[in-house]
Amino acid sequence: MEGVDHLAFERNKAQFDVDAMKIVWAGSSHALEVSDRMSRLVASDPAFRKDNRAMLGRKELFKNTLRKAAYALKRIIELRLSEEEASMLRSFVDEPAFTDLHWGMFVPAIKGQGTEEQLKKWLPLAQKMQIIGCYAQTELGHGSNVQGLETTVTFDPKTDEFVIHSPTLTSSKWWPGGLGKISTHAVVYGRLITDGQDHGVHGFIVQLRSLDDHLPLPGITVGDIGMKFGNGAYNTMDNGVLRFDHVRIPRDQMLMRVSRVTREGKYVQSNVPRQLVYGTMVYVRQTIVSDASTALSRAVCIATRYSAVRRQFGATGGNPESQVIDYKTQQARLFPLLASAYAFRFVGEWLKWLYTDVMTRLQANDFSTLPEAHACTAGLKSLTTSATSDGIEECRKLCGGHGYLCSSGLPELFAVYVPTCTYEGDNIVLLLQVARHLMKTISQLGSGKKPVGTVAYMGRVEQLMESRSDVQKAEDWLNPSAVLGAFEARAARKSVACAKNLSKFSNPEEGFLELSNDLVEAARAHCQLIVVSKFIDKLQQDIPGKGVKQLLEVLCSIYALFHLHKHLGDFLSTGCITSKQGSLANDQLRSLYSQVRPNAIGLVDAFNYTDHYLSSILGRYDGNVYPKLYEEAWKDPLNDSVIPDGFQEYIRPMLKQQLRNARL
Amino acid sequence: MEGVDHLAFERNKAQFDVDAMKIVWAGSSHALEVSDRMSRLVASDPAFRKDNRAMLGRKELFKNTLRKAAYALKRIIELRLSEEEASMLRSFVDEPAFTDLHWGMFVPAIKGQGTEEQLKKWLPLAQKMQIIGCYAQTELGHGSNVQGLETTVTFDPKTDEFVIHSPTLTSSKWWPGGLGKISTHAVVYGRLITDGQDHGVHGFIVQLRSLDDHLPLPGITVGDIGMKFGNGAYNTMDNGVLRFDHVRIPRDQMLMRVSRVTREGKYVQSNVPRQLVYGTMVYVRQTIVSDASTALSRAVCIATRYSAVRRQFGATGGNPESQVIDYKTQQARLFPLLASAYAFRFVGEWLKWLYTDVMTRLQANDFSTLPEAHACTAGLKSLTTSATSDGIEECRKLCGGHGYLCSSGLPELFAVYVPTCTYEGDNIVLLLQVARHLMKTISQLGSGKKPVGTVAYMGRVEQLMESRSDVQKAEDWLNPSAVLGAFEARAARKSVACAKNLSKFSNPEEGFLELSNDLVEAARAHCQLIVVSKFIDKLQQDIPGKGVKQLLEVLCSIYALFHLHKHLGDFLSTGCITSKQGSLANDQLRSLYSQVRPNAIGLVDAFNYTDHYLSSILGRYDGNVYPKLYEEAWKDPLNDSVIPDGFQEYIRPMLKQQLRNARL
Numbered sequence A, B: 001m002e003g004v005d006h007l008a009f010e011r012n013k014a015q016f017d018v019d020a021m022k023i024v025w026a027g028s029s030h031a032l033e034v035s036d037r038m039s040r041l042v043a044s045d046p047a048f049r050k051d052n053r054a055m056l057g058r059k060e061l062f063k064n065t066l067r068k069a070a071y072a073l074k075r076i077i078e079l080r081l082s083e084e085e086a087s088m089l090r091s092f093v094d095e096p097a098f099t100d101l102h103w104g105m106f107v108p109a110i111k112g113q114g115t116e117e118q119l120k121k122w123l124p125l126a127q128k129m130q131i132i133g134c135y136a137q138t139e140l141g142h143g144s145n146v147q148g149l150e151t152t153v154t155f156d157p158k159t160d161e162f163v164i165h166s167p168t169l170t171s172s173k174w175w176p177g178g179l180g181k182i183s184t185h186a187v188v189y190g191r192l193i194t195d196g197q198d199h200g201v202h203g204f205i206v207q208l209r210s211l212d213d214h215l216p217l218p219g220i221t222v223g224d225i226g227m228k229f230g231n232g233a234y235n236t237m238d239n240g241v242l243r244f245d246h247v248r249i250p251r252d253q254m255l256m257r258v259s260r261v262t263r264e265g266k267y268v269q270s271n272v273p274r275q276l277v278y279g280t281m282v283y284v285r286q287t288i289v290s291d292a293s294t295a296l297s298r299a300v301c302i303a304t305r306y307s308a309v310r311r312q313f314g315a316t317g318g319n320p321e322s323q324v325i326d327y328k329t330q331q332a333r334l335f336p337l338l339a340s341a342y343a344f345r346f347v348g349e350w351l352k353w354l355y356t357d358v359m360t361r362l363q364a365n366d367f368s369t370l371p372e373a374h375a376c377t378a379g380l381k382s383l384t385t386s387a388t389s390d391g392i393e394e395c396r397k398l399c400g401g402h403g404y405l406c407s408s409g410l411p412e413l414f415a416v417y418v419p420t421c422t423y424e425g426d427n428i429v430l431l432l433q434v435a436r437h438l439m440k441t442i443s444q445l446g447s448g449k450k451p452v453g454t455v456a457y458m459g460r461v462e463q464l465m466e467s468r469s470d471v472q473k474a475e476d477w478l479n480p481s482a483v484l485g486a487f488e489a490r491a492a493r494k495s496v497a498c499a500k501n502l503s504k505f506s507n508p509e510e511g512f513l514e515l516s517n518d519l520v521e522a523a524r525a526h527c528q529l530i531v532v533s534k535f536i537d538k539l540q541q542d543i544p545g546k547g548v549k550q551l552l553e554v555l556c557s558i559y560a561l562f563h564l565h566k567h568l569g570d571f572l573s574t575g576c577i578t579s580k581q582g583s584l585a586n587d588q589l590r591s592l593y594s595q596v597r598p599n600a601i602g603l604v605d606a607f608n609y610t611d612h613y614l615s616s617i618l619g620r621y622d623g624n625v626y627p628k629l630y631e632e633a634w635k636d637p638l639n640d641s642v643i644p645d646g647f648q649e650y651i652r653p654m655l656k657q658q659l660r661n662a663r664l
């Protein structure tokens, strides 16, 4: 059977150029070439195998991760990989590790907040991994409210040092990845105190462990915080706890780009604008959005392939049963997720552009777009990660019982993904920030300040309050301007309604708290509009390849109309569309699903994932599911022996009715 | 700190009699007394401790489960517990085990499908656990489509035996709990073949393992199917794979209550109506609904208590920060789940009554209510388990980062719960069954057949198509008849719309497939109506205790109005309510949340769960969260040593820039 492609008949159905679509998905031919090469490199190297991860105990699992991280670096050095290649390779190793925080948070924090001098000192060390760093912000008692952190960092002018201290139990650092067992250094956030005055939260580079024997330095208590959700999953990461007992660091380990403490202990703001810090947040969240499309597309790829393999019911006259992918309910659950994966891909691409744009402007001292860029990345982080978490679990359910097996790959994908909804900003807290930005935008409309970027449509608010959709038949919903009009009107009206209700409160803060649920809904409507409009923008580009653009148009319509249907209450209650128009959208959706159906396998093949990366028997490229599920089962440790451990002590006495005298 | 109740100030706020509510939740004073006693018995016995479950390898974990199951039975015997007490005790042990299938599926299957003679022979053996049984229906290739099972059971008249055989790989039994390592017997479903004729799927009692040495009998291949979602969770269960190579069993091991095979090999239907089998399904699904309320209430209890402990933002002038439970967004996510837990409790109670009613009627040869009861339990199983799965994960997110730790209890609760959406009927497949029943009901309206039970409202369909809600101010939504009217109208109109669209198809089956998504929505609307109406019915009863009934009224309104808001599109597009009325419902919801707020802790205390049963540091009764989280962290195996395994081999060479020569 080996070598047979059980999904060939599906692949033959595709009406578009899958290879051209691969380029669109990857972003460019170059990106495709690199990711293809790196993913194969990892997949073909037995050192990166991941099949038994779900069965390993914590220690073994962790040790294995250390091995892979070291081996990956070794290969990177040996093959002289570029930064781009190296980072791709790391991501295809596909196992959370201390290196994620080192490269993803520690290095960027120093880059973003360090002075030139500090960069010169610390970056080379970090880049060669002569030191390993983590990002220690969250405490046992404070996560979302960063300004409430309790760790103190007190300047001692006598010795020209800072004294870092954990004054309470709740001030213990808690969660930082890589902290528990591996990091030699951390960027630690704490309240800066000079001369008895509290200057709020600042970042400091702190050495935690000896570079000789790796033991924690004096005054430092550090360890792992214990098991997390799922088998394998994030348990490969040493999220840690850290307490300081009056630990001293030299003054020059405060990250001093934005503000600094002088030798005399004076607190001084530099002339670098504070907003620069937001640049880093925009950067980090932009990567989260593109990771969302990756995670969701993996789940969708697995569920789509398996839905084409799985047959259930509907056998007629000698014909095999129906593939479950042919059921309309299956399509209505699966295809909007497929469309979302593509939508998030393109909005992620756009965010990458936005980040570059913002940084260029910052260099030129233009801060005008920053608040909007900040709100929009916050909102898109929230929207895409929530949708992806729910989407992965839906994909698991779409696989029926077999989706519940670890060998389906979906349980681990879910468990490892969900914290994304919480870290880098709790998703609800982020939507409230977006809402604040929206309310501010509206309040400034009168002042003649023209809203820019993704809130530009608010500048047309008067027209949007009046507009009526002119959709008359189902196909009219294929018109991007019909869709955009409805989504803009809905978003504008939800926001305006909130602003009106807010204005009834004498205390605006109180009003904000009281109406926060409506505000969250308005923010969500705004974010969905962004995704829809960026997908539509993408389709304005020249996209080569037979049938590629056409299919993307279908997916774009599915994304939009699915959400229109899901949030029909919004559209109807604000009078943006009529019930009849809503029902036409639903009709159109049905026909769009039929258009996707023959192309479904092609559309997930276009992600170009190796079987290693998917690590799912249900999602195998060749569709050879059942024999492999069967083989895999026997590898479970419980199958090592025919009679299980414990049978003699516990089950035999039960069967033999001798429990009374058994010693259990 | 031990002994201090950190939530006492919250408990003092309660405006109702928590003890009286405990009785309402438990169902009766008697039920409360028994469950209280049993849960304490388990909680106080160190043999039932469960703290290290997440860290155990599969074998250890499984062995531990065998020990607990045996010990539980020993205690049941020693204490001469009644059946009611024994089953409570088992449920408080709170660990999936082979015993669940033995008591929950094997015994009921024999009871439901066995003849008097068969009961006499097999039940005593099973009841004393001289044999241990499982329920082997699902195969690698077939779950939902039971009629598609491939296992053959061929009668051999020469020896008066059946020959059981697995003709294909996909015919391997796959999933049955307790099968993998423990069961000595199984009820096996396969295609009955006599004289070359296929009579479809029937059940047979088959011995799998020797009662002497526990080895699989000749011709039987059996094992565990491997790891499943989550740490601990369902990995305590030996879901199994089973293949038959021409295995022979005596003829009298066919379950022959409904049909049988004679000595000559003739297939004969008995005069017992086939519908009896549905009785068992109604029974099993009814227990699933009440288990849904249990699982959801556990998650809600954890999230509610922790939301009262957790403070974030909003510190003013020396006052501590706000408890996150005071945020309206937190309330709008949490309180509808609290209301759902109560709603599911009451609908579960009602289903218990329905089951008794159906059985009484069956005894009197009255089958008239059976189809409706069957559809309604199917629908409620689907609705409550989907809502509970999503609800548990939402509760986890409501706990922020700390919810991601195993010590929060929520990851395991989720992982162990989610398959409920798939087993005993995939939730979408079930809704499609409900939809079929609804369409049938509508098609029979003309014929003068009066719809009964939960579809009785369809009898008023003409009125419901015309009705308009007369809600004028927010408080009008507190009126049960306003709520009921809106939910009935919505359900009726969704169904009627489907029926109309279906009638446009010349082939009704094709129409059903094409419109299945609309049908699923109609079925969901119908099921939500049932939950709402049973909650309202419950409130017609006399409910003693200060403030108890009032609070239940609040919860009932929250359940209804939350869903009205969530599915506003349904209500508006069908013209059941106006946008203005929808917005009034939303206003009312806000005020209802405020009424719950001071009672929130009391309402979850009323579940009367022990800390052992919750197994959550975040959900501790005393709210002493932080010190216990801190303590717990250090128990992780990774903290056994300061320097982790693997450091010397993998990390040191990295730090020392000696990777090139390292052997990894």
Ligand SMILES: Cc1cc2nc3c(=O)[nH]c(=O)nc-3n(C[C@H](O)[C@H](O)[C@H](O)COP(=O)(O)OP(=O)(O)OC[C@H]3O[C@@H](n4cnc5c(N)ncnc54)[C@H](O)[C@@H]3O)c2cc1C
Binding pocket: A101, A135, A136, A137, A138, A141, A142, A143, A144, A145, A174, A175, A176, A177, A234, A239, A419, A422, A423, A424, A425, A426, A428, A429, A432, B310, B312, B313, B324, B327, B329, B330, B397, B398, B399, B400, B401, B402, B404
């Ligand atoms: C896997 C993982 C990895 C992590 N890695 C790191 C790391 O490397 N370094 C690091 O420093 N941290 C890390 N964290 C911590 C993470 O950043 C925090 O968990 C996150 O910021 C959320 O904060 P919290 O846990 O305090 O949630 P909380 O703020 O306590 O949230 C609890 C609930 O309160 C609600 N809430 C809070 N504030 C408000 C408000 N103002 N209005 C309405 N509702 C509110 C939230 O919506 C949520 O429902 C990690 C966390 C996880 C889970």
Ligand SMILES: Cc1cc2nc3c(=O)[nH]c(=O)nc-3n(C[C@H](O)[C@H](O)[C@H](O)COP(=O)(O)OP(=O)(O)OC[C@H]3O[C@@H](n4cnc5c(N)ncnc54)[C@H](O)[C@@H]3O)c2cc1C
Binding pocket: A310, A312, A313, A324, A327, A329, A330, A397, A398, A399, A400, A401, A402, A404, B101, B135, B136, B137, B138, B141, B142, B143, B144, B145, B174, B175, B176, B177, B234, B239, B419, B422, B423, B424, B425, B426, B428, B429, B432
């Ligand atoms: C933890 C666990 C324990 C179990 N225990 C047992 C046990 O003890 N004994 C036992 O016999 N079995 C057991 N099972 C098996 C269980 O009963 C099946 O998994 C279940 O019946 C679902 O069937 P399936 O897996 O074949 O799903 P499938 O039917 O393959 O479902 C796959 C997808 O197809 C869709 N689909 C299927 N048919 C249709 C249709 N007609 N229309 C539209 N969509 C459709 C589904 O909605 C789903 O999205 C267990 C399963 C699990 C996960």
